[in-house]
Amino acid sequence: MKDNQRKGRIEVKGLKHTFVMGQVDVPVLHGIDFVVQPGGFTALCGSSGSGKSTLLNLIGGLTKPTEGSIELDGQIVSVMSENELCVFRRDNIGFIFQSYNLMPYLTALENVELALIFGEMPEEKRREQAIEMLQKVGLEDRMHHKPSELSGGQQQRVSVARALVTNPKVVLADEPTGNLDSQTGDDILQLLRSLNEKQQSTFLIVTHDAKIAEACDHTIFLEDGVIVKEWRNHHAH
Amino acid sequence: MRIKDGMMISIRNLKKRRGRTVLTALGVAIGTSAIVSMLALGLGLQKNAQESFGNFGDLSILDVYPNWATVAPGEQGYISFEQMQSLETIYGIDAVMPVVSYYGMTEMRLGRQYNGARIEGIDFTKAELFGLEVGEGRLADGSIREGMVSYRFPEEFYEQIKIRPVRGEESPDVKDPFMAQPYQESVYTSGRIPVIDKAVVVSQVQYLGMNETKKKEYKILVSGIFQENTMSYGGVMYLPIELVEEMNAWNSGEQLKGRGREEEKGYTNVKVKVSNNDLIPQVVEEIRLQGLETWSPTDMLEELNRVFLIIQLILGGIGSVALLVATIGIVNTMTMAILERNREIGVMKVLGASLANIKLLFLVESGIIGLLGGLVGLVASFGVVAIVNVVGLNMMQGQFQSDLAIIPWWLILFAMGFSLIVGLLAGLYPASKAARISPLEAIRNE
Numbered sequence: 157m158k159d160n161q162r163k164g165r166i167e168v169k170g171l172k173h174t175f176v177m178g179q180v181d182v183p184v185l186h187g188i189d190f191v192v193q194p195g196g197f198t199a200l201c202g203s204s205g206s207g208k209s210t211l212l213n214l215i216g217g218l219t220k221p222t223e224g225s226i227e228l229d230g231q232i233v234s235v236m237s238e239n240e241l242c243v244f245r246r247d248n249i250g251f252i253f254q255s256y257n258l259m260p261y262l263t264a265l266e267n268v269e270l271a272l273i274f275g276e277m278p279e280e281k282r283r284e285q286a287i288e289m290l291q292k293v294g295l296e297d298r299m300h301h302k303p304s305e306l307s308g309g310q311q312q313r314v315s316v317a318r319a320l321v322t323n324p325k326v327v328l329a330d331e332p333t334g335n336l337d338s339q340t341g342d343d344i345l346q347l348l349r350s351l352n353e354k355q356q357s358t359f360l361i362v363t364h365d366a367k368i369a370e371a372c373d374h375t376i377f378l379e380d381g382v383i384v385k386e387w388r389n390h391h392a393h
Numbered sequence: 394m395r396i397k398d399g400m401m402i403s404i405r406n407l408k409k410r411r412g413r414t415v416l417t418a419l420g421v422a423i424g425t426s427a428i429v430s431m432l433a434l435g436l437g438l439q440k441n442a443q444e445s446f447g448n449f450g451d452l453s454i455l456d457v458y459p460n461w462a463t464v465a466p467g468e469q470g471y472i473s474f475e476q477m478q479s480l481e482t483i484y485g486i487d488a489v490m491p492v493v494s495y496y497g498m499t500e501m502r503l504g505r506q507y508n509g510a511r512i513e514g515i516d517f518t519k520a521e522l523f524g525l526e527v528g529e530g531r532l533a534d535g536s537i538r539e540g541m542v543s544y545r546f547p548e549e550f551y552e553q554i555k556i557r558p559v560r561g562e563e564s565p566d567v568k569d570p571f572m573a574q575p576y577q578e579s580v581y582t583s584g585r586i587p588v589i590d591k592a593v594v595v596s597q598v599q600y601l602g603m604n605e606t607k608k609k610e611y612k613i614l615v616s617g618i619f620q621e622n623t624m625s626y627g628g629v630m631y632l633p634i635e636l637v638e639e640m641n642a643w644n645s646g647e648q649l650k651g652r653g654r655e656e657e658k659g660y661t662n663v664k665v666k667v668s669n670n671d672l673i674p675q676v677v678e679e680i681r682l683q684g685l686e687t688w689s690p691t692d693m694l695e696e697l698n699r700v701f702l703i704i705q706l707i708l709g710g711i712g713s714v715a716l717l718v719a720t721i722g723i724v725n726t727m728t729m730a731i732l733e734r735n736r737e738i739g740v741m742k743v744l745g746a747s748l749a750n751i752k753l754l755f756l757v758e759s760g761i762i763g764l765l766g767g768l769v770g771l772v773a774s775f776g777v778v779a780i781v782n783v784v785g786l787n788m789m790q791g792q793f794q795s796d797l798a799i800i801p802w803w804l805i806l807f808a809m810g811f812s813l814i815v816g817l818l819a820g821l822y823p824a825s826k827a828a829r830i831s832p833l834e835a836i837r838n839e
């Protein structure tokens with residue numbers, strides 16, 4: 157029953173990616189296959205330079221793979237045109253970055269609203285949803301502050317709210333706790349975990365932290381562009 | 394994305410870089426005001442020219458004279474018959490009519506009323522072509538017994554009243570022999586005296602010696618009155634050419650044998666009717682090529698237009714260069730904005746902004762810069778026009794009836810539309826450049 161409401165099944169098949177830098181080809185991913193179950197909370201681990209961010213960005217449609225396919229609930233992301241990818245990202249993906257990537261001159265509320273501005277949602281509804289989302293991340297009293305007036309943890313909460321306000325199928329977080337101290341990082345992780353339960357969307361989180369990896373339902377280890385280990389925890393659910 | 398939200402974001406971005414926005418818009422303002430001033434001047438001059446044309450009356454009738462440069466000093470120049478005939482062959486000339494003016498003294502009398510009108514000899518059959526249309530009565534038959542008068546003629550009669558000075562009111566200078574004598578005073582008759590079918594006595598007077606005068610009288614039946622027109626001013630009595638020639642001959646003591654003396658030498662003045670106003674400059678040139686002289690207000694207007702064209706070209710040049718620089722300025726400002734906002738654009742694309750959304754944001758921005766510049770430029774050009782009108786009118790010393798430069802409502806719309814288009818065109822390249830930014834690259838560089 158519950159599984160039917162969950163959304164965001166990711167299927168990656170034979171994924172290869174090579175960056176072309178002028179004359180030099182930089183192969184990064186060498187054939188990746190995995191499936192993420194809808195509503196799952198998955199960790200993507202691996203050493204620096206192993207290709208975690210690249211994989212995440214490919215799934216989020218920020219760039220197109222050299223080879224292989226990526227599917228999200230049956231939509232084939234890897235064949236979409238640039239314009240289709242824009243709409244795809246808007247409607248299906250929520251991104252969370254290590255460095256927050258908030259607009260410095262916008263308030264927390266405006267930053268969250270920005271994720272809804274590229275659709276056709278009326279202004280009042282947009283505002284209403286953004287406020288509701290900020291309440292969920294515990295920032296109702298900081299809504300009208302600019303990022304520079306917020307702590308790192310608070311800024312990351314704003315960016316979490318921005319990623320989730322569109323109710324996306326998939327939330328992609330690239331080292332969301334990387335810039336935070338361990339206590340604040342734990343809080344953010346806690347928040348992501350609870351939102352994952354509430355919203356029933358799939359979370360894919362890149363992390364170095366073994367502690368985080370252990371707390372996930374599903375962990376994928378990447379090394380030099382290939383999956384070297386993968387396990388599913390059943391203790392979480 | 395809704396247009397309203399796009400506008401909001403763009404305006405916020407412009408406000409963030411207020412100084413740069415204002416400077417960039419200033420370029421557009423200079424260009425717009427130069428172009429608007431140029432057009433305003435052009436429109437004003439055109440309007441003035443048209444009004445002046447109206448004052449000159451029928452432009453299609455030209456007066457042709459002998460070329461004085463070819464005539465010995467003190468001699469009378471003539472347009473020969475051959476020359477008249479070749480005038481008739483000029484393309485654009487519909488009719489040629491000699492005009493013979495009477496040079497001597499005359500006295501015109503109708504009963505006790507006198508009139509001091511001029512006398513002109515014309516060809517009545519061609520009168521209508523030359524703007525003389527019968528207003529009352531009928532056209533003269535062309536015989537030497539009939540004539541016609543101008544519209545003002547019947548208003549310009551006067552009576553000679555003999556006045557005898559009253560005793561005691563004489564001049565203190567009693568030695569003056571004329572003062573005590575009765576003298577005549579001319580008193581103008583008010584209203585129009587009926588002249589049609591009346592015989593006006595036209596007498597030529599020649600003073601031969603101290604008290605010796607010679608007179609010759611003609612009885613002229615006035616067949617009709619011409620309509621008022623801008624061709625001739627005041628009172629004129631129109632007579633057949635032959636009669637005026639005869640009067641001129643009598644006046645100079647010459648004897649006419651057979652047909653007129655003028656016929657041998659030609660005429661001093663010939664009128665020419667041009668079929669179409671557009672052909673006037675061309676006809677004027679042709680007439681001059683034939684060794685004759687003529688003048689048309691179009692000459693003066695052409696000369697003026699040349700001067701004003703230069704002014705307009707200078708203004709237009711300044712405007713175009715300024716606008717070109719302004720356009721480059723906008724492109725530059727927008728390109729800089731892209732570099733500065735690379736990351737923001739990347740984030741917006743990550744959040745799902747489409748290529749069209751990003752383009753819209755940048756086009757709205759550059760469009761607003763253009764429009765802002767246009768608005769300021771328009772205000773400035775109202776200032777320029779006001780200065781031109783004050784300074785220009787002083788310099789022109791009443792040659793113009795109305796303002797030298799005018800800004801009609803459509804020019805305001807044109808200026809706004811034009812500056813908006815300049816802004817949008819300048820934004821086209823930066824907008825597509827911004828839209829092409831890779832979100833991955835943009836958020837990668839930290």
Ligand SMILES: Nc1ncnc2c1ncn2[C@@H]1O[C@H](COP(=O)(O)OP(=O)(O)OP(=O)(O)O)[C@@H](O)[C@H]1O
Pocket residue numbers: 175176177182184202203204205206207208209210211
């Ligand atoms: N845009 C790019 N152009 C060229 N090479 C790239 C680009 N992005 C990443 N790479 C290269 O691809 C490899 C994998 O990079 P990626 O960022 O995916 O690693 P990562 O696992 O996320 O590492 P980290 O933990 O340090 O973030 C690296 O060697 C990197 O230099």
Ligand SMILES: [Mg+2]
Pocket residue numbers: 208209210330
């Ligand atoms: Mg990374």
